[in-house]
Amino acid sequence: MKTALIQLTSSDDPRENLATVSEYIDQAVDVGAQFLLTPEVTNCVSSSRDHQRSVLKTEDEDETLPALREKAKSHGVWLLIGSLGLKTNDPDGRFANRSFMIGPDGEIRARYDKIHMFDVNVSAEETYREPAGYRPGNQAVVADTDFMPIGMTVCYDVRFPMLYQKLALAGAKVLTVPAAFSYVTGAAHWESLLRARAIETGCFVLAPAQTGTHSASVGNTRKTHGHSLAVSPWGEVLLDAGTEPGIHIFDMDDKSVELARQKVPSLQHIRAFDGP
Incomplete structure (x- = not known):
């Protein structure tokens, strides 16, 4: 399957970002992509909670989601919207960081809310308090498609291997890790x-990423690592997108999953144990 990782430098303006990602989707389809993936927070990269509250919408009111659903439908392609920042009805006002699998009919086939929240001091100048603005999800998700089952995750989840093991044991052959990864920790x-x-896991890992310095109308600018990656089930890097925004195409073959798992069937060797 011809697959496209879409690498973005999203701003804090959702409408501007929608225009950019829509153009990239059209370009990817023009060269034959059948499965397309966008990064985390495709709709808005912002360090300002006040700005996020002013521009983000609930899922029912969001403008990016229906527009990208229509894109998938009009082109007849599978589309992973890496994630959207969305308002919720939570009493504390926190947002959801929600990934969507869209089918070629434009329907939402699966939703996943990012489970693990980035709450760290990378340096004196770079701190992240994601739990202050985003509420964590609590449900792991495998999306059914007509090519391979997809285990859906987002960014900081990648540091928690038990999640990926459980997704693979539940049938996933592809793991998605859309990200807006810190420039420092990314390197x-x-x-x-x-x-x-x-x-x-013996899975493909597909990680479309935000990249570069993100313009901001309010608050501090943010810098992300880029380097969207596609990794084979054997651990080989099939594609490294570098640091420029754009579309990056590769072919994905489900036979690679079976071959890798035959060589090292570690999922079959998992054992329960006691302690420590």
Whole structure:
């Protein structure tokens, strides 16, 4: 299956970002892509909670979601919207960081709310308090498609291997990791983590990413690592998108999953144990 990772430098303006990603989807389809993936927070990258509250909408009111559903339908392609920042009805006002699998009929086939929240001090200048703005999900999700089952995750989830093991045991052959990865931690850990998740599970790992310096009308600008990756079930990097926004195409073959799992059937060797 011809697959496209769409790498973005999203701003804090959802309408501007929708126009950009729509154009990239058209370009990817023009060169034959049948499965397309966008990064985390496709609709808005912002460090300002006040700005997010002013521009983000609930799922029912959001403008990006129906527009991208229509794109998938009009082109007849599968589309993973890596995630959208969405308002919720939570009393504390926190947002959802929600990934969507869209079918070629434009219907939402699966939703996944990011489980693990990024709450770290990377450096004196770079801190993240995602739980202050986003509420964590609690449900792991495998999306059914007409090519391979897809285990859906988002960004910081990649540091928690038990989630990926459970997705693979539930039938996933592809694991998606859309991200807006920190520039500092990305340089140190991004590729290693993604290759490890592929090797441990015998799955393809597809990680469309935000990249570069993100313009902001309010608050501080943010810088992300880029390097959208496609990793084979054997742990080989099939595609590294570097740091430029755009579309990046590769072919995905489900036979690779079976071959990798035959060589090292580690999922069949999992044992329960006691302690510590």
